[in-house]
Each structure stands twice: as structure tokens, then as C-alpha cells.
Amino acid sequence: MIDLGLPVKTHDEERQGEALMLEQRPEKNNGRKLYIESYGCAMNFSDSEIVASILLDQGFETTTDFNNADVIFINTCSIRENAEQRVRNRLKEFKVAKKRNPGMVVGVLGCMAERLKSKFLEEEKLVDVVVGPDAYRDLPNLIDQVDSGQRAVNVLLSREETYADINPVRLNSNGINAFVSIMRGCDNMCSFCVVPFTRGRERSRDAISIVKECTDLFNQGYREVTLLGQNVDSYKWEPLPILPGMEGFDKESSDQKVSPTGGDLEGAPVVNFARLLELVALINPDLRVRFSTSHPKDITDEVLYTIARYDNICNYIHLPVQSGNSRILEMMNRTYDRDWYIDRIDAIRRIIPGCAISTDVITGFCTETDEEHQDTVSMMDYVQYDFAYMFMYSERPGTLAAKRYADDIPEDVKKTRLQEIVAKQQQYSLVRLQAQLGKVQKVLIEGYSKKSDRDYCGRSDQNAMVIFPVDERFKPGQYVNVLAEKCTTATLIGKIID
Numbered sequence: 001m002i003d004l005g006l007p008v009k010t011h012d013e014e015r016q017g018e019a020l021m022l023e024q025r026p027e028k029n030n031g032r033k034l035y036i037e038s039y040g041c042a043m044n045f046s047d048s049e050i051v052a053s054i055l056l057d058q059g060f061e062t063t064t065d066f067n068n069a070d071v072i073f074i075n076t077c078s079i080r081e082n083a084e085q086r087v088r089n090r091l092k093e094f095k096v097a098k099k100r101n102p103g104m105v106v107g108v109l110g111c112m113a114e115r116l117k118s119k120f121l122e123e124e125k126l127v128d129v130v131v132g133p134d135a136y137r138d139l140p141n142l143i144d145q146v147d148s149g150q151r152a153v154n155v156l157l158s159r160e161e162t163y164a165d166i167n168p169v170r171l172n173s174n175g176i177n178a179f180v181s182i183m184r185g186c187d188n189m190c191s192f193c194v195v196p197f198t199r200g201r202e203r204s205r206d207a208i209s210i211v212k213e214c215t216d217l218f219n220q221g222y223r224e225v226t227l228l229g230q231n232v233d234s235y236k237w238e239p240l241p242i243l244p245g246m247e248g249f250d251k252e253s254s255d256q257k258v259s260p261t262g263g264d265l266e267g268a269p270v271v272n273f274a275r276l277l278e279l280v281a282l283i284n285p286d287l288r289v290r291f292s293t294s295h296p297k298d299i300t301d302e303v304l305y306t307i308a309r310y311d312n313i314c315n316y317i318h319l320p321v322q323s324g325n326s327r328i329l330e331m332m333n334r335t336y337d338r339d340w341y342i343d344r345i346d347a348i349r350r351i352i353p354g355c356a357i358s359t360d361v362i363t364g365f366c367t368e369t370d371e372e373h374q375d376t377v378s379m380m381d382y383v384q385y386d387f388a389y390m391f392m393y394s395e396r397p398g399t400l401a402a403k404r405y406a407d408d409i410p411e412d413v414k415k416t417r418l419q420e421i422v423a424k425q426q427q428y429s430l431v432r433l434q435a436q437l438g439k440v441q442k443v444l445i446e447g448y449s450k451k452s453d454r455d456y457c458g459r460s461d462q463n464a465m466v467i468f469p470v471d472e473r474f475k476p477g478q479y480v481n482v483l484a485e486k487c488t489t490a491t492l493i494g495k496i497i498d
Contacts, residue, residue: 030059040077076112157200320360324379364414
């Protein structure tokens with residue numbers, strides 16, 4: 001699973017590519033082996049589970065060695081330039097394997113597929129098939145097309161596709177944590193971001209299928225779900241049916257804050273994100289609920305009060321700030337300013353005391369001055385984030401920023417500013433964990449520590465990773481109380497107490 005709780009990331013919010021194993025369905029077997037490798041955000045890994053389910057129904061088996069595969073897919077991220085370079089290098093390795101096995105099919109999926117389809121297919125001739133994030137149902141047909149000797153492509157974006165009817169195969173699953181996609185696409189049009197162009201317009205999955213998927217996961221033994229979307233707070237599904245737990249719904253949100261874009265859903269016949277959170281939380285108090293990612297313009301008091309009302313909705317919010325300066329935020333088209341963001345931070349602190357907050361920061365955006373950079377530094381001092389994902393700005397072709405602004409900040413200046421941000425975050429990551437020392441953490445055991453099979457690991461309600469000695473009375477998937485005794489900048493260390 002993806003660890004969304006890394007304390008500091010000084011590079012893209014990406015993982016190295018991983019071979020993903022999926023469960024077999026022996027009743028269907030076409031004799032072909034599938035290898036899937038994923039890069040990027042949690043949405044990409046969730047999409048790989050959808051792809052796996054579609055191809056599993058076609059009789060594919062899986063392999064962890066791409067040299068033994070008949071079909072290789074690499075699910076890609078197009079957010080940062082270095083991600084593209086890593087994928088290109090990996091595709092060259094696959095090309096070598098294809099020379100040894102000419103019948104092998106190599107394909108690119110996801111965000112990068114839509115943007116670089118011509119280069120991958122015609123110019124560099126690295127792949128046989130290119131498939132965008134809304135065209136995964138077409139994969140069997142596209143593979144057949146490649147088998148007949150043609151290159152294949154489908155990168156059409158959809159206004160309706162949510163894959164709500166597909167039961168995702170859980171890849172590399174520990175049987176405890178699972179991702180559940182609740183919406184696709186994005187309408188925000190941040191000037192630095194390619195997502196609206198590669199994933200299409202925003203659309204929400206129906207609440208009934210989401211609640212059913214989460215219920216099925218709990219019945220299978222999963223104890224934590226993370227609700228995924230490019231902007232979960234803008235989730236909206238209508239019409240409003242009568243759902244379990246919806247009868248007599250009491251919002252307790254008379255002082256709901258209206259978003260600066262007019263997003264007040266008061267009285268509207270929809271299931272909004274706060275109501276969806278409640279529906280999932282009501283499945284069972286032993287099912288932990290997390291979510292990512294929130295947009296500051298949309299996170300309402302209603303959402304915050306819902307989190308506060310249910311113990312099994314984790315006290316952790318990822319709230320990307322990107323910049324602490326209002327002029328830069330306007331250039332980024334973030335649709336909020338510094339004061340709005342601080343107001344939302346204050347609301348979180350007031351309504352959910354002790355809530356952990358993480359963020360995204362971009363340094364060196366177009367025309368950013370030293371003084372404007374210091375506004376970001378001062379924002380970090382104000383919030384004291386638990387952890388952060390921090391990047392230097394890199395121009396992405398096709399974005400509004402690439403069309404409107406010159407990427408005019410020298411690389412050495414970007415690096416210096418990033419180093420200052422990273423040092424600041426390391427300071428506060430340690431401070432926030434030190435504040436937990438001597439306190440008892442409710443931890444969901446996820447498995448053994450990466451460093452020792454004599455220690456368990458799991459995350460606290462505030463999303464902090466906790467390491468503690470194995471106690472034979474408890475197994476992965478169970479909750480335990482852990483007394484935090486010491487910490488690093490990334491991890492709490494303690495022991496189970498009764």
C-alpha cells in the first residue's frame with residue numbers, strides 16, 4: 001500500500017515503480033501473464049486495481065518478473081518532469097525484454113499516456129498500446145488489436161466514467177488498508193497542474209456503490225479505507241436516495257462556512273462529502289476512515305464537525321497550501337488567498353483539537369520573490385505542519401502557467417528555497433511527534449516493521465507511523481494502545497499497554 005504518512009518528501013509525491021501482484025481467478029485462464037508497474041499518486045495505484053480486475057476477468061495471470069510477462073503495463077504520473085524520465089528509462093528496459101519475446105505487448109496507462117501518446121507510439125516507438133485513465137474498459141479490445149499487428153490507442157476522456165460497477169482487485173494487499181476512489185477528474189484548473197487535461201472533468205461516483213464497497217471491504221477483514229479524489233471536498237452526488245444512516249440526518253453545521261466559489265450546499269438535494277464521510281463511518285466503528293486530498297477552498301465546517309463527531313474518522317487532514325503568498329496563489333489560480341487558508345487552519349484547530357495537518361508546497365513558482373517565499377516560510381511557522389510534500393516548481397507543457405508565465409526562477413534559487421522549506425518542515429515534524437511522547441496512541445497494526453520482524457508497525461489516528469515490539473496476543477488488523485516513549489523525525493516508538 002502507499003504510505004500517505006511520510007513525514008517529509010523532498011521530491012515528487014511519487015513512488016518508485018512497483019510490480020503489483022493480484023489474486024488469481026483459476027476458473028478463467030487464457031494462458032497469458034500480466035505485469036503491472038505503477039508510479040505516482042494514490043489515484044494511479046487505485047486505477048491499477050481497476051485495470052487488474054478488468055484483465056483478471058479476461059483470464060490473465062500475473063507475474064512479478066516482467067521478463068516472463070506476455071503483457072506489460074506501466075501506469076504513469078505526469079506531474080513532474082523527473083517522473084517522465086524514469087518512465088522512459090523503464091520503457092527502454094521493457095523494450096529489451098520485448099526483443100527476446102516479440103509477442104510481448106507493452107503499454108502505457110494513465111496521465112502520461114494521454115499527454116505523450118504520439119511520442120510513445122510513433123516517435124520513440126517504445127510501446128504498442130496507450131490507454132488514458134477513462135478508457136480501461138477498452139483494454140481487452142486494444143490488446144486484441146495489438147495481437148493483430150497494429151498499435152492501439154484510446155485516450156478519450158469521459159464526463160461519466162467512474163468505474164463504480166467494477167470491484168477492484170486489491171493489489172499487494174495486506175488485507176487491512178484499502179483505497180476507495182469516490183470521484184475522478186478535476187475542475188479546479190490550478191495553473192501549474194496537468195490533471196484537468198489528463199484526467200478530465202470532475203465527476204462523483206454514486207454514494208451507494210461507495211458505501212457497498214467499503215462495507216464489503218470491512219466484511220472481508222479490512223479495517224481502514226482511504227477515500228480518494230483529486231478534491232474530495234467537492235464530492236457531490238445527486239439525486240439523494242434514502243440510504244442506511246441517512247434518515248433524520250443532523251448536520252450540526254448551522255455555522256457552515258460558504259466557500260469562496262459559492263459552494264454552499266445548504267438544502268441542496270445531494271450527498272456531499274460530509275454526508276458521505278458519515279455514511280462510511282456508520283458502517284462499523286471498527287472501520288477507520290481517511291481521505292485525500294482536500295482543497296482549501298472547499299473544506300467546510302460541516303466536514304470538520306463530521307470528523308469531530310465520529311471517533312473512527314481519523315483526525316488527519318491533508319490541506320495543500322502550495323504557497324503562503326496571496327499574489328502567487330492568485331497566479332496559481334488556487335481561488336483562495338493567505339487569509340482564507342489561515343481561517344481554515346484556525347477552524348480545524350478549533351473544531352478538531354489535536355488534528356494532524358499535512359500539506360503540499362511548491363517553491364520557485366514563476367516570478368516568486370524572496371519576500372514572497374518568506375510568506376511560505378511564515379505560513380509553515382504558523383501552521384507547524386505534521387508533515388509535508390515539497391517540490392521545486394517544474395513547468396508542465398500544456399498547463400496554464402506554461403502558456404501564461406515564464407519559468408524565470410533560476411534552478412539554484414529554487415533549490416535554496418526548497419532546502420529552507422525542507423529544513424523548516426523537519427523541525428516541525430520532530431516538534432509534532434515530540435508532543436505525542438508520553439501519550440497513548442490508538443494504533444491499527446498493519447504488519448511487521450520494515451527493519452525487524454520483532455516489531456509491529458501501524459499508524460495512529462493522526463497518521464503518525466508507530467513502531468512497537470511484537471506482542472503475541474495481537475495480530476495485524478487489530479487495534480492496540482501504544483505508549484509513545486521516543487521518536488525520530490518520522491516515527492513514534494513505543495510499547496503496547498493494556
